[in-house]
Amino acid sequence: TGGSLTTARRGLAGAGTQTAGLAFGGRNPPYLVATEEYNGLAWTAGGNLTTARNELGGAGIQTAGLAFGGGAPKTNATEEYNGSAWTAGGNLGSVTDKIAGCGTQTAGLAIGGEPTGNPTAITQEYNGSAWTNGGSLGTGRYALAAAGTQTAGLAFGGAPGRLTNTEEYNGTSWTAGGVLNDGVAEQGGCGIQTAALSFGGSLPGNTAVTEQYDGSSWTTTASLNVARRFIAGAGTQTAGLAFGGEAASETAATEEFSLGGPATLTVGTD
Secondary structure (H helix, E strand, O other): OOOOOOOOOEOOEEEEOOOOEEEEOOEOOOEOOOEEEEOOOOEEEOOOOOOOOEOOEEEEEOOEEEEEOOEOOOOOOEEEEOOOOEEEOOOOOOOOOOOEEEEOOOOEEEEOOOOOOOOEOOEEEEOOOOEEEOOOOOOOEEOOEEEEOOOOEEEEOOEOOOOOOEEEEOOOOEEEOOOOOOOOEOOEEEEEOOEEEEEOOEOOOEOOOEEEEOOOOEEEEOOOOOOOEOOEEEEOOOEEEEEOOEOOOEOOOEEEEEOOOOOEEEEOOO
16 A cells, blocks of 8 residues: 555556555646656645646656646646756647657657547657657547557557457557457556557446556456546556546546556555
């Protein structure tokens, strides 16, 4: 068990690992700049984002995080975290929110989003200073989840509707992967292309369902204790971290996932 977020929030982004996590941005109900760092037991305050935002993308680790996009209003601003403060990075090619991210601060991937009220298939790659366009998704989508790296990325779920399809990225183009058992949007994700987790989201009602990916297919595993959407994630398939989101209202709940013996989830407590 671990500690709850200091600030309950939805639409936040996450990065890092189960024992060195990073939570930033979100809404409750004002748009937030607050950043929190997790040590495996408790969350503590980190340096604030320059731009308050909700439904943004995130990537990296606790001491080298990346935040991009989000709203409201929709922005293309990118910020880089050094473990204590955020500084401006290169802007995304377009303003968008409901975007997914994965990779690292110097090799990030921004996937999909809703730049103009419609889903986009645009993928952008970050080199530590600037974004360039990569291969487009086969299915344009927003409010999706992602995992992996810039050259081995994974995009799954999302809207419009509640999508089941998964796509795998090789650094140049996307190809079809396995299909989620439940069509879901606004969920969290973590892991790598061949060992990922999808958890929470909306079906369209809030769900606690968790699925694990082995590089070809998804299987259902232990559910979250708190069903919620607009949730953030970090870590790996065998040591995942789920935090924040919207249950009946914005929540500070943190849950840790362990896969090794029986799959278990433990809810964070104060």
